[in-house]
Amino acid sequence: MHGRPRKAPTPEEENASSLKATKLRSLQSQFLQNHHSKNYTKEALEISAKLLESNPEFYTAWNYRKLAVEHNLKQSETGTDPDSIESIIDEELRVAESALRRNFKSYGAWYHRKWVLRKGHTSTDRELQLLEAFQKRDARNFHAWNYRRFIAALMDRSDAEELLYTTDMINKNFSNYSAWHNRSVLLSHLLEKRAQGFFPKEKVLTDEYDLVHQALFTDPDDQSGWFYHLWLLDQTVKVETPLLISSWPANGVDLNVSSDSFPLILYFSEAVEGVNSSTISVESAWDANKDLFWRPLSANNSGSAQAWVAHLDFPNEKPESLKSFPVKVSLGHSQGIVSSNGFHYAHPSCFEFTVCVRPQNKEHDPRQSIEMISWRDENFHVNETHFQVSSDPIKYFDQLKIDENSEPTGSKWHLKTIANEIALFRELLSEINCKIGKLTLARLLTAHDAMMPYTKSPDAYEMIHFEEVLELYSNLMKLDPAHSRYYKDEYSLVLFQQVASSRESLLKHCFLYGGSTGSSINNYICLRLNNLSLSRIGSVQKLLWVQMLDLSHNELQSIEGLEAMQLLSCLNLSNNKLGSFTALEPLRLLKSLKVLDISYNEIGAHSVDTRRYLCSSPLSHTAGSDWNFDEFAVSGVKVTNYWEAFSIFKGLNLTQLDIVGNAIPDEKFKLFLFRLLPSLKWLDGEELH
Amino acid sequence: MGELEVEKHVKYILLVEKRKDDFESVVMEHLRMNGAYWGLTTLDLLGKLETVDTEEVVSWVMKCQHESGGFGGNVGHDPHLLYTLSSVQVLALFDKINVLDTDRVSNYIAGLQNDDGSFSGDMWGEVDTRFSYIAICCLSLLHHLDKINVEKAVKYIVSCKNLDGGFGCTPGGESHAGQVFCCVGALSITGSLHHIDKDLLGWWLCERQVKSGGLNGRPEKLPDVCYSWWVLSSLIMIDRVHWIDKEKLVKFILDCQDKENGGISDRPDDAVDVYHTYFGVAGLSLLEYPGLKAIDPAYALPVDVVNRIFFGR
Known part of the structure; x- marks a missing residue:
């Protein structure tokens, strides 16, 4: 039971409880009898009222009262007499109110009140008063807030008026997430409508920053203002139209x-x-x-x-x-x-x-002329001169020049606002070591850097804050270990940005692959991002040219983003933390992929699959209607065991696959793979015949 | 850290089922169908479903069906989506969906979809994203999702999305972990997770973990074992569960056990109930606690039951 201490009841308590139970049971059975026999007399209604006042969650009794209202309003006499209508409605409001006093989290009681008011026979004047009383008892009651939005709409109260109410609530106690939330909803409407007093957006947002700073700086550990500040930041930097x-x-x-x-x-x-x-x-x-x-x-x-x-x-x-x-x-x-x-x-x-x-x-048979790719270090060479020649793929790395035609995204106000926020949070951190300060500063610096490519500031380059942001995230991992992997993921994204930020930094990770001579794959340029403890992939838009990618010895549990790298033909994901075949979903879209190493991951080692609903499958009605599993079935293999592998591999044309070191492959699975991948020539380093 | 008291929890659940005369049981009588789902799913996760008489359960469930096709919370109570889902889930546990006239049940559910895509809980018209989840989950289990306008249903859910990436009961409603589960679950089942900003919602969800290791349902609220389910399953569906400290959460749940008489409570040393017992055990299953059956985060049924329904035998 919510919030009730665990203790064995005393004999007196047990007696009292059983007495209460007998009374309630008798009410419940009398009520059900009346309900089933459609008895809407005054006495019968009284029983349902008593029942609801002691157990507001008894939903059938609310339904019964609605039936009774409809029945009694239809009676020829009362239906036209305003006094009788009023007394019927008032009685419902009274029952709902006393039920709410018993339990103000009762869905049924709140809804009954709404249902009655929607009938339109009564004034809504008392509702705001009643709400104030409930919101005083619990300023976070979401039923009351939902009801408030309902009443505001019914009474035609303006968004601006309601916004003032949230200001009041926040000024009384800034630790009221519900009020901040409602504020964001109302303000979004007002900004969207460009309502009077809410334009230009820049002016409104500046005021909002001031308000939320008070909350954040009074108690940085209180989460009430965190999400509102993040929302303001998003409103500040967001480019509305896609680019x-x-x-x-x-x-x-x-x-x-x-x-x-x-x-x-x-x-x-x-x-x-x-x-x-x-x-x-x-x-x-x-x-x-x-x-x-x-x-x-x-x-x-x-x-x-x-x-x-x-x-x-x-x-x-x-x-x-x-x-x-x-x-x-x-x-x-x-x-x-x-x-x-x-x-x-x-x-x-x-x-x-x-x-x-x-x-x-x-090529006659692609399987005949294929060399095995070996990802060993000695096959990768630094050859800078090679990268200078005309076939240099890295020059394709240059981003599209779009700034000339587009609106300036980093206008003066935006940059000034972000710079101001950065200064404020640096100041906060100089006084107190708090996680939200560090996290916000990291986000602000990242937002600041992201605006830079769009501005033509000559010193934009010196203003890039990668090192500082990485340092902040490293710090956060220690400061708040429970969420360390959140910071780690953010860290990885920044690391990707840094690697892909310039030609120079990318070149440090580019190597020439030189396997055995005569290989068709010789002289591939391989982007090697191995051993960087990356937990997630980012900045893919700058890596679209990559054909050979080594991400081995990282901490990847997801490869989301790789689906955009359509040129990929060789991919090394070995020694990561991929937990299931479903995590390989992005590969389904890489039609040129030939060589794949997923050895030494955690596929099959988990009972919980965190990618189960992020991949296409019959469970989410996104695949399966055209699956012809039987064609590949191996006797003794259950569909339920291999559908994930089936879904990922059936469209691929792999010639080389390394899968050893996971918690799945048995002999039957290998047989199943051979049927699924007829082009396969190498499996776990062994040539197939 | 203690261990999961499997035997005691099984005993506790079987006892609750028999106890019908104390005050708590009488107060909960109207939602006995939910109670059956919580208790029986817990037994299945603990590997003890066979201690229950299938025929007895199935015939009681069927007695709760109304002529409209929907199910009530108990015999003689009005039909509502809340109990219709529990009924279908209970039948699914026993592989007995075939006793249903699935067309009739599905028509009842589909009939509750409104023009804006939302769902009413019953004929009286209360609208809530909880009912969107229930309708979608239930129809999918019955292979009748085609009876509703899925596109509109998804659009309505998306209209309840908030600044923090979470979801509320209706448009403008505050994010709440239970509501987030409903919306993320419904979007998962309809292949619509792309409407979610996984990083934003993931951060809000992972910040539900408080110092004790437990999870709360909204910012600045107390932790409660039931959020082990609502928050964890949502984090799993969007692949962000690694953002919380799982070990600390396991410890918090185990600390909420009544080690003497079985059962799990909302917080350590509070009174236990079957609702929190289910959410505690289901939470531990999502945390890959050894010895428990795996539970599916979207359908809230054991994975083997879900696989049986969607991949056949």
């Missing part, structure tokens, strides 16, 4: 391709929908590329994603294709690309690149 922030190929690139098809990737600032051949125009020498099929790179079937891909086709029988030719991609000229908040992509922009198609080496 194109990266693409493959990037603007101005000369691309050599040897296959007859390659991916074109668009990467937006947030998830968007509506990317298709009518919103994106692609001009190239071949008609086939006019009506491209664009696919969202996301795990679900939502039709919305941050990254989108289409495949450009080049018929390779044309000999003249040896010479390069231009491709131009434009978007934003017509509406249709929309963010989840309903904002349209509104910056007409375009980028161009040239493509040179080289004739393909006709």
Whole structure:
């Protein structure tokens, strides 16, 4: 029982309790009898009132009273007499009120009151008074707050008036999360409507910062203001309309391709929908590329994603294709690309690149000519001179130049506000060592840095705060160990940003792969981000060019984000913390992936699968209707045991897989894998025949 | 740290079921169907469901069905979505969904969807995202999700999303961990988790852990064992459960056991009840406590039961 001490009852208490039980039981059975025989007499109603006053949660009795109201209002006499109507309604309000006094968390009693008031026969004047009384008893009662919103709407009270009420409540006691919450709801409406006194937004937000500072700085450990401050920060830095922030190929690139098809990737600032051949125009020498099929790179079937891909086709029988030719991609000229908040992509922009198609080496059987990839350190070489030559893929790393056409996102007010916040939180931290101070400062510095690319400040480069932010997160891991892995994830994201922030920092992680001579994969550039204790992946928009990626010996339990790296062909995820096959969902979208190492993870070692609902499956109605499991079934293998592996691997064309060191593979599973992956040539270092 | 008193909890649950005459049992009579679900699911997680007479349970559940197709909280009580889900879940535990006329039950649920996509709990029209979850979960278990407008149902849930990434009862309602579970669960079952800012909600949820290791349901509130379920299952569905200290939470739950008479309470040394016993054991299952069956975070049923329903035998 909520909040009641555990102790054995005394004999007296036991007697009293059993007496109470007998009384209540008799009320309940009398009531049910009346309910079933549709008895709505005064005496019968009295019994239900008594019952509800002692047990407001007895929902059937509320239903009965509603039936009785409807029945009695219909009676020819009372139905037209205003006094009788009033007395019926008043009685309901009285019963609801005394039930609420008994238990003001009773859903049934609150709803009964709403139901009665909606009938419209009574004044709402008393309601606010009643609410004040309840909110005085418990300022956090969410039933009362919900009821308040209901009454405010019924009485046509303005949002501005209600906002004043939250100011009062906060001034009385800033530790009232409910009031802060309601404030955010009301203020969002007022800002959206540009209501009088709530425009410009900048002025309103400045005042709100002042208010929440009082709460945060009075008691930094009280969470009431934390989320409101984060919301203000989001309101300050958020660019409402989606932007194109990266693409493959990037603007101005000369691309050599040897296959007859390659991916074109668009990467937006947030998830968007509506990317298709009518919103994106692609001009190239071949008609086939006019009506491209664009696919969202996301795990679900939502039709919305941050990254989108289409495949450009080049018929390779044309000999003249040896010479390069231009491709131009434009978007934003017509509406249709929309963010989840309903904002349209509104910056007409375009980028161009040239493509040179080289004739393909006709491979007979891909399995015949494939070398095994070995991820051993000695196969990776630093060769800086190589990176200077024209085939340098890192130059594609340059971000799309979008700032010229777009609105300035880092306007003076935004930058000033963030700078001001940074100064305030530094001051707070100089006085008191608190986690919210550190966390907020880390977030502010990150927000500040994120605004920089959009401004043309010449010293933008010196203002990047990676080291300081990493230090703050390291500190937080020690200061607040219970949430250390939250800070670790944030740390990893910043580390990715730092690595991908410049060509110089990226080059430190680029190596030439040189396996045995004659390998088709020789001279691949491999991005090696191994042994960095990364727990999560970020900054993918700057890594779209990567074909070979080594993420081994980290602490990854999710690889969300990799789905955008459509060029990936070799991937090493060994020695991480991947806990299930479902964690590999992003790989389902990597159609060029050939070599995969997931050895020494924790697949199969957990009874709880944290990716179970983030991957497509029959459980979430996102896959399964077309699954033909029988085709791959091995006798004695249960669908329920292998559906995850089935879902991930069935669409892949892997030639090499390393899976040893997990808690699954038995012989039957291997048989199952062979059926699922007919192109497989190497499994755990052994050649298959 | 103590251990989970499996035998004592089993004894406690079987005893509660038999005790019908003390005041607590009488007060709870109207939601006996929920009680049955909490008790029986706990028994199943503890590996002791076979101590229960299946026929007796099934025939009692069926006596609670109303002619509308919905179920009441007890025999003779009015039908409501709250008890309809519990009834279906109880039948699912025993692999007895086949005793239902699933069309009729599904039609009752589908009939409660409103024009804006929301769901009423019963014919009297109270709207709450709890009912959205119940409707979606129940219809999915019955393979009849196609009877409702899923797109609108999802849209309504998303309209209840707040500044902190959480969800409330109705649009504008404050985030509450129980409500967050309902909305995240409903979005999981409909493949719509992309509507959630996982990092924002994850941070709000992981900050529900207080110094004692227990979880609260809203900022600046006391911890309570029941949030071990609401918060943990939500964190698992959005893959952010590693953001809390699991060991400390295990200890908190175990500290809430009545080691003498069995049962688990909201906080250490409070009176136990079957509701908190279920949420404590289910929480431990989500924390991979040894010896417990795994529970599915969205359907709130043992994983083997859910797999049986969605992947066949």
